[in-house]
Amino acid sequence: xxxxxxxxxxxxxxxxxxxxxxxxxxxxxxxxxxxxxxxxxxxxxxxxxxxxxxxxxxxxxxxxxxxxxxxxxxxxxxxxxxxxxxxxxxxxxxxxxxxxxxxxxxxxxxxxxxxxxxxxxxxxxxxxxxxxxxxxxxxxxxxxxxxxxxxxxxxxxxxxxxxxxxxxxxxxxxxxxxxxxxxxxxxxxxxxxxxxxxxxxxxxxxxxxxxxxxxxxxxxxxxxxxxxxxxxxxxxxxxxxxxxxxxxxxxxxxxxxxxxxxxxxxxxxxxxxxxxxxxxxxxxxxxxxxxxxxxxxxxxxxxxxxxxxxxxxxxxxx
Amino acid sequence: xxxxxxxxxxxxxxxxxxxxxxxxxxxxxxxxxxxxxxxxxxxxxxxxxxxxxxxxxxxxxxxxxxxxxxxxxxxxxxxxxxxxxxxxxxxxxxxxxxxxxxxxxxxxxxxxxxxxxxxxxxxxxxxxxxxxxxxxxxxxxxxxxxxxxxxxxxxxxxxxxxxxxxxxxxxxxxxxxxxxxxxxxxxxxxxxxxxxxxxxxxxxxxxxxxxxxxxxxxxxxxxxxxxxxxxxxxxxxxxxxxxxxxxxxxxxxxxxxxxxxxxxxxxxxxxxxxxxxxxxxxxxxxxxxxxxxxxxxxxxxxxxxxxxxxxxxxxxxxxxxxxxxxxxxxxxxxxxxxxxxxxxxxxxxxxxxxxxxxxxxxxxxxxxxxxxxxxxxxxxxxxxxxxxxxxxxxxxxxxxxxxxxxxxxxxxxxxxxxxxxxxxxxxxxxxxxxxxxxxxxxxxxxxxxxxxxxxxxxxxxxxxxxxxxxxxxxxxxxxxxxxxxxxxxxxxxxxxxxxxxxxxxxxxxxxxxx
Numbered sequence: 019x020x021x022x023x024x025x026x027x028x029x030x031x032x033x034x035x036x037x038x039x040x041x042x043x044x045x046x047x048x049x050x051x052x053x054x055x056x057x058x059x060x061x062x063x064x065x066x067x068x069x070x071x072x073x074x075x076x077x078x079x080x081x082x083x084x085x086x087x088x089x090x091x092x093x094x095x096x097x098x099x100x101x102x103x104x105x106x107x108x109x110x111x112x113x114x115x116x117x118x119x120x121x122x123x124x125x126x127x128x129x130x131x132x133x134x135x136x137x138x139x140x141x142x143x144x145x146x147x148x149x150x151x152x153x154x155x156x157x158x159x160x161x162x163x164x165x166x167x168x169x170x171x172x173x174x175x176x177x178x179x180x181x182x183x184x185x186x187x188x189x190x191x192x193x194x195x196x197x198x199x200x201x202x203x204x205x206x207x208x209x210x211x212x213x214x215x216x217x218x219x220x221x222x223x224x225x226x227x228x229x230x231x232x233x234x235x236x237x238x239x240x241x242x243x244x245x246x247x248x249x250x251x252x253x254x255x256x257x258x259x260x261x262x263x264x265x266x267x268x269x270x271x272x273x274x275x276x277x278x279x280x281x282x283x284x285x286x287x288x289x290x291x292x293x294x295x296x297x298x299x300x301x302x303x304x305x306x307x308x309x310x311x312x313x314x315x316x317x318x319x320x321x322x323x324x325x326x327x328x329x330x331x332x333x334x335x336x
Numbered sequence: 337x338x339x340x341x342x343x344x345x346x347x348x349x350x351x352x353x354x355x356x357x358x359x360x361x362x363x364x365x366x367x368x369x370x371x372x373x374x375x376x377x378x379x380x381x382x383x384x385x386x387x388x389x390x391x392x393x394x395x396x397x398x399x400x401x402x403x404x405x406x407x408x409x410x411x412x413x414x415x416x417x418x419x420x421x422x423x424x425x426x427x428x429x430x431x432x433x434x435x436x437x438x439x440x441x442x443x444x445x446x447x448x449x450x451x452x453x454x455x456x457x458x459x460x461x462x463x464x465x466x467x468x469x470x471x472x473x474x475x476x477x478x479x480x481x482x483x484x485x486x487x488x489x490x491x492x493x494x495x496x497x498x499x500x501x502x503x504x505x506x507x508x509x510x511x512x513x514x515x516x517x518x519x520x521x522x523x524x525x526x527x528x529x530x531x532x533x534x535x536x537x538x539x540x541x542x543x544x545x546x547x548x549x550x551x552x553x554x555x556x557x558x559x560x561x562x563x564x565x566x567x568x569x570x571x572x573x574x575x576x577x578x579x580x581x582x583x584x585x586x587x588x589x590x591x592x593x594x595x596x597x598x599x600x601x602x603x604x605x606x607x608x609x610x611x612x613x614x615x616x617x618x619x620x621x622x623x624x625x626x627x628x629x630x631x632x633x634x635x636x637x638x639x640x641x642x643x644x645x646x647x648x649x650x651x652x653x654x655x656x657x658x659x660x661x662x663x664x665x666x667x668x669x670x671x672x673x674x675x676x677x678x679x680x681x682x683x684x685x686x687x688x689x690x691x692x693x694x695x696x697x698x699x700x701x702x703x704x705x706x707x708x709x710x711x712x713x714x715x716x717x718x719x720x721x722x723x724x725x726x727x728x729x730x731x732x733x734x735x736x737x738x739x740x741x742x743x744x745x746x747x748x749x750x751x752x753x754x755x756x757x758x759x760x761x762x763x764x765x766x767x768x769x770x771x772x773x774x775x776x777x778x779x780x781x782x783x784x785x786x787x788x789x790x791x792x793x794x795x796x797x798x799x800x801x802x803x804x805x806x807x808x809x810x811x812x813x814x815x816x817x818x819x820x821x822x823x824x825x826x827x828x829x830x831x832x833x834x835x836x837x838x839x840x841x842x843x844x845x846x847x848x849x850x
């Protein structure tokens with residue numbers, strides 16, 4: 019494309035050829051110069067990666083190793099002797115599947131509500147509306163410093179809201195994280211004012227601006243909010259412990275915590291069965307860890323791109 | 337469908353029949369008292385595997401007999417203490433819960449959260465028949481009863497479960513005294529590679545040295561099992577009273593480190609730690625982990641209690657080591673017939689009634705109903721033929737995974753069945769522990785120190801004990817230098833205040849008993 023309509027002189031050709039000959043050499047030289055660094059980087063990152071992966075693998079291997087071997091010889095790299103007892107115990111009842119359903123409901127509904135409410139509140143604060151934004155900022159900031167305490171929370175949810183045995187008793191108390199509101203505010207304030215003005219000139223109202231202009235431009239921060247909230251909801255066991263008394267409504271984390279506690283205590287009761295007395299403790303803990311971290315671990319790689327970008331954007335702008 | 341209409345004659349006939357039925361005792365006393373609704377029990381652990389079917393069957397009987405139903409809310413053990421306290425504090429609606437001195441019972445009683453049950457048992461004959469007078473007397477605080485004691489034996493004495501197969505392999509017969517037990521430990525250490533002689537556990541630090549009335553490694557207490565420890569609250573400072581307090585009327589409490597037997601025990605534990613007789617990670621390792629390791633053959637002995645549950649470990653142990661056998665070693669150095677150790681008979685577990693959101697009559701009606709063998713078996717062991725079958729007069733073969741936390745609702749020593757795999761050695765100990773006459777009642781048996789006047793000092797002392805006494809109980813620190821640190825920390829925390837208050841309350845108790 020660059021040679022069309024262009025007749026270089028001989029000297030120019032020589033110079034060009036000399037230049038073109040020199041460039042690969044320099045590139046090769048640069049390539050050679052960067053090789054040791056690249057090599058060291060690769061090795062370092064690989065070693066670091068192994069340091070991260072080996073403990074995870076040890077947990078997986080432990081969950082597949084027979085209890086007696088674990089208790090006698092400790093952890094091993096390969097599951098020997100191989101045993102699925104812990105997983106059989108975990109999947110022996112319907113409760114685990116019910117727990118997955120409860121956790122999924124709490125995570126999906128909770129995350130959707132949280133992202134929507136956090137985004138909406140943050141947008142209003144970010145707009146710096148007179149008489150609205152500042153009070154909302156203060157209102158959001160106070161819970162970062164003070165907490166009402168466990169007993170008032172318990173009374174509010176059980177006696178005022180009457181949410182005992184409802185999954186919303188798990189969702190509502192942790193639906194808005196003030197820290198994430200301010201992260202989102204920081205992001206929204208970076209959006210070009212001109213885009214919003216242009217939309218307004220074109221006749222868009224506040225809701226249309228928010229839903230059709232702001233939100234599509236804010237995917238990174240929404241992904242960050244969603245991931246933070248999803249991880250929080252997925253790992254939540256304390257709110258279910260407080261407010262859910264019906265075992266059929268327990269989320270996964272609470273079921274698994276109860277299970278390990280029950281296995282240990284059931285074995286110690288008079289009249290315990292042989293199976294109860296022989297229930298695995300070590301192996302069960304490992305299998306439990308694998309089952310609980312699995313889904314959320316799989317979600318990370320898909321959201322990582324947004325996650326890193328969103329965190330950086332939100333964190334560096336005041 | 338026929339058009340059915342009730343005329344005046346029909347109405348009068350039905351009313352008359354209902355009245356006759358009520359007057360002739362067709363309705364139980366509970367229904368006559370107007371009991372209704374659901375009695376909710378807050379329990380530790382998790383719902384047993386067949387709980388819904390068991391509850392359905394129980395409720396059919398309860399409804400017919402008493403006019404109300406039972407429901408249970410299970411909270412796993414790790415969170416039980418905090419959650420139960422929260423429910424009491426928030427005035428939640430439930431009838432009963434498990435409480436104990438080692439939970440928050442004293443605090444709840446002082447805060448008025450527990451219903452006073454004094455004099456109520458006379459109304460419930462089945463319950464009264466199952467609670468021994470001595471048990472009732474010892475669990476009455478200043479003349480008032482704040483809970484129904486739940487016990488499956490008269491006394492609780494901690495002791496050792498040892499690998500009898502290893503003992504016999506190395507030429508030991510039945511071990512019955514401390515010196516032989518110590519030789520067994522050192523023989524195992526010397527000759528059995530990969531086996532640690534004894535397993536220390538993180539949450540039971542004081543049991544190794546401070547007598548109640550014996551301590552595991554307190555040889556002096558083995559020979560003189562006549563001293564109990566008392567403390568204000570939690571894991572705080574344990575006091576020992578003068579042995580002649582009953583005659584002098586002076587309790588003269590001393591902190592545990594002023595007792596020679598305790599100091600000798602601490603030195604023994606330090607020696608065992610250095611010699612590898614006990615595990616080095618005792619301060620961090622929990623009971624479940626240690627039991628798992630014991631069952632895998634990594635320990636030669638383990639802690640045991642006279643509650644008939646030690647043999648449960650044999651099943652898994654024999655799966656890993658087929659020739660393994662277990663035996664109990666009691667900490668007396670004498671035959672059980674030749675010793676009468678002191679006991680407070682204070683129950684480790686109590687069923688308390690919620691004063692703010694509970695119904696005392698309904699709660700006691702339930703306790704009464706559970707004191708009938710048929711009802712007790714249904715809730716504790718499940719449905720006969722499905723979850724269990726009887727083995728002999730008082731034995732049980734469990735057929736399913738059903739496991740109910742009976743200690744939290746219905747333990748009655750006269751109704752408890754024994755596991756089919758209880759060893760002969762444990763049967764002997766368990767039988768001995770059933771009889772109140774095999775024990776001496778401690779001078780301070782029903783004394784419950786009130787922490788209210790010294791709450792701050794007690795809290796500060798708790799921290800001092802955790803930081804400076806626990807290393808002594810696990811042998812991880814030099815005894816003399818660590819004792820100096822402990823004494824300094826205890827002085828700073830208010831030892832004088834606690835000691836004076838303990839003496840004042842204990843002396844007042846003695847005076848009231850005189």
